[in-house]
Amino acid sequence: MSTDNLHTGLIGLTTEELGAVARAWGQQPYRGAQMAEWLYRRGVHSIEAMANLPEDLKASLPATYRVGRSQCVAERRSKDGTVKLLLQSPDGARVEAVGLPYADRSSCCVSTQVGCPIGCVFCATGLSGFTRNLTAGEIVDQVLSVQEALNRPVSEPGAIRRIDHVVFMGMGEPLLNYDATLKAVRLLNSEMGIAMRQLTISTVGYVPAIYRLARESLQLTLAVSLHAASDELRRRLIPGMTRWGVSDLVDACRAYVSQTGRRITFEYCLLDGINDSMADAEALAAALRGVNCHVNLIVHNPVAGLGFHAPPRRQLTAFRACLENAGIVVTQRLERGADIDAACGQLRRREAAAEASLPEE
Secondary structure, three states, rough: OOOOOEEOOOOOOOOOOOHHHHOOOOOOHHHHHHHOOOOHHHHOOOOOHOOOOOHHHHHHHHHHHHHOOEEEEEEEEEOOEEEEEEEEEOOEEEEEEEEEEEEOOEEOOOEOOOOOOOOOOOOOOOOOOOEEOOHHHHHHHHHHHHHHHHOOOOOOOHOOOOOEEEEEEEOHHHHHHHHHHHHHHHHHHOOOOHHHEEEEEEEEHHHHHHHHEEEEEEEEEEEEEEOOOOOHHHHHHHOOOOOOOHHHHHHHHHHHHHHHOEEEEEEEEEOOOOOOOOOHHHHHHHHHHOOOEEEEEEEEOOOOOOOOOOOHHHHHHHHHHHHHHHOOEEEEEEOOOHHHOOOOOOHHHHHHHHHHHOOOO
16 A cells, blocks of 8 residues: 555645644644635645745645545547546546636536445446445546646646536545545635535435535535436446435435425436436426426436437427427536547546556556
8 A cells, every 4th residue: 555545735725724733743724824815716736835835834744634636547538628537546546627617717527436335327427336435535536637637738827627507426425425425525615716606516316415414505416317207217228326226215205395496406317228218208207396306317328238229309309399299398418528438437447447557567
């Protein structure tokens, strides 16, 4: 094991916590605000790069702390501007993060776990199993890394892109790593200045944590990956989250809306011949009747070896029309990065397979 694994990452600490670190080394607490500036707004990779810290503090910190940045082991860029990174922590754990540049914003999709314990049958991440939870610092590092990637190369100083939207929708189930996920949310908001309403947590439906999140009364967006309107089909598609039925999940979402005043997003990945019939659409409309929500339809991004396919366009159009006729607001996720394995878990699997095929040294 690298000795770096035994060091605490400074990324993941608040300004106040960084101030306590400074005090522990005999410094004034305002040094914490200086460190936060270097970490969260300048994205430094080393303690030495924090130019306005006293030399004795910069010399002392590395005995216990490291900045906490990951290593980028693979980068893919799409013709549509999407960038996907495979990031490696000091212990060798690898996660994916995606940057999505738009004309009016820059969005980032982050992972919260190494692998995933849920095992959604149409998702590449589930094929790799589950290793561990990420720390809040490792989650925030993904945003910093994507921001760097979106700015390579920088054509002019005024063209620098800042991440202003973050979705917790990458590898893993965020609400099974609740404390780290919520600390990352607060760090992105308070330290990086990303508005709470521009942060989205996606869950496949861990009901107790939805009620807990509702009590936080945060103005973030909650997205629930539903993918089926019947308990039987949902159990088939999402085998790791079968304790609660669709009605239990919808009840939790109603409570979330009531507590926070925020509209729920239901994610629905359309799979040809599986969950895309008119009967499925009608059942979905019935299940969501009266909920302040909108449905985001996702066209499946095929994963090699899983055998699922996106439905024909006419079927997608009919499914959407059925929901809209029932009074449900429907959006359709714009397909981005299909040419660079942008779906969750694809790049990690591809790189692992490539490395496994290399001859031994």
